Amino acid sequence: MELISNFLTVNSAWIGLGLLIGLITLFALEKFPPVIVAVASAALTLILGYLPREDMEQVFANPAPITIAAMFILSGALVRTGVVEAVASAASRRTKRFPRLSIVEIFSGTFFASALVNNTPVVIILIPVIRQIARVARVSAKFLLIPLSYLSIMGGTLTLIGTSTNLLVDGIAQREGEPAFGIFELTQVGLIAAAAGIAFLLIAGRYMLPVETNGESDSEDASPLEKRYLTELLVEARSPLIGTRYAELPLLSRAGISLTGLRRGHAIHRKIADDALIAAGDRILLAADQTELFSLADTLGDAIGVANAPSHLPKEQLRIVQASIAPTHPALGRRLSEIPFLAKTRARILGVSRSRHLAGPTLSDVKLRAADHLLIQGGPDCIRAIESNVNLIDIAEPEARPFRRLKAPIAILTMLGIIGLASIGVWSIEMLAITGVAVVLLARCIDPEEAWRSIDGNVIVLIFGMLAFGVGLQQAGTVDLIVGAAMPYIAMLSPLFLLIAIYTLTSLLTETVTNNAVAVIMTAIVLSVAENLGIDPRPLLFAVMFAASASFATPIGYQTNTIVYAAGNYRFADFLKIGVPMNIVVGLATCVAIDWLVWR
Known part of the structure; x- marks a missing residue:
């Protein structure tokens, strides 16, 4: 046991270097989520004795994750x-x-x-x-x-x-x-x-x-972010909307709501003149996303959606659940207003969503199909009845909430x-x-x-894990080993080319490894480089900040790239084609700006 302990102590810098290479390799291969790799690496430095307990506790005192x-x-x-x-x-x-x-x-x-x-x-x-x-x-x-x-x-x-x-x-x-x-x-x-x-x-x-x-x-159906619900708004006799032009309807100023038509009496109008006035009894047909539909229900109450009777319950007691129509539902093909649980309960159907197109012609007249998605509002007894209804599936409370605009x-x-x-x-x-x-x-x-x-818990845990791993590398002497090997080459570089070297290394790592992990590793390295060269580390820290964020070449380098990668149905090569030269242009401009504004 003592022999192993001595071996780990004498060769700590090289063992730490092996851990660093292994960390980068695992990040790049994506066999495990980044947060698991970071936590496992931190745990390994603890086990090997490179991260003393006192230093581990200091990691959690770092203000960055809390901020x-x-x-x-x-x-x-x-x-x-x-x-x-x-x-x-x-x-x-x-x-x-x-x-x-x-x-x-x-x-x-x-x-x-x-x-x-x-x-x-x-x-x-x-x-x-x-x-x-x-x-x-x-x-x-x-x-x-x-x-x-x-x-x-x-x-x-x-x-x-x-x-x-x-x-x-x-x-x-x-x-x-x-x-x-x-x-x-x-x-x-x-x-x-x-x-x-x-x-x-x-x-x-x-x-x-x-x-x-x-x-x-790239139609709107290609993205789940754009799911819309058909709903309708009843203009009641005392509504302040009466006399307003449809073109000036305040609700239409919101990106998540659009006007699809008007039901006046028994007639449905799809094309509404700009000077048409809202009248009592109109049913305004709307398409709304889930959050906006919740906001409408929160502010307009019984005027939104369809129900056989008002609930008469205070707003605080009402709940909203989402449910899908089962393929075995006996009401398939019937109008929404005729389904049995509307008659048996005081449920209110706020809206219905159908895959790949908007149902219609109105919310009341929608003929049910299997997999139609409903948003239902009701009191405690009503919700219990819905949850026990075998003809409804995927019943759950939505994560969306109404906006609190006030x-x-x-x-x-x-x-x-x-x-x-x-x-x-x-x-x-x-x-x-x-x-x-x-x-x-x-x-x-x-x-x-x-x-x-x-709070993105994965980001916070990954940061704590990488902070611990970074301290472990410093204690093991790995950072000094890397800097010592690079110093003969770095010492010959002018300030601008030193910035370019730091930026390039950080940028290359960021494209394959999560940017927060790269930031921890590179910050420790540049602080040590600056100390050895006797220079101000601030310009080098600038380079790390920009290079670890400015990730353009791959869809996995930054989370917004990943989001649009899926939403736009891109190929990996689409990012490489525009992103690689973008990295070069932005990187050179950044390094020249730092050399000009920060270093001098």
């Missing part, structure tokens, strides 16, 4: 209160009048929004909007979705809070005694890098971006307050972020359960 988790919640609050959706809706409203201008506006909004909030929900919400703009502008959505992801990535490099990678590098650097980064310290370099990337997209995009080809489709100003002011106070150094970013979370929770901008769900 990142807090920013996830704050971004979730902006989504929950409809702020992100409102931006998408504003762009969507202009699509029919100015389709090509709308593309510029939505891309600009994506770029700047990603500097302040988590870009993943921004991209998810905007994919249906991009599809709509593409149809009106008569361009392929495949031509627009990759730029959407790239702009969200470049926008995230503008500020310290734009990506989790920036916060992670800052947290590690602070632990090693470096001063904290300012929230806008990256902005000048980020704008230059983004300008180079945008210019490249404008010039080369028309030749290198893919478009729809025969046999492929809380939006609080969420916006909280985020702006964090940015403003952090920029003038009133308090540290982690303290401000945690305080901001307390504000949005106390103000009910987001519920606790939703807040915890908005």
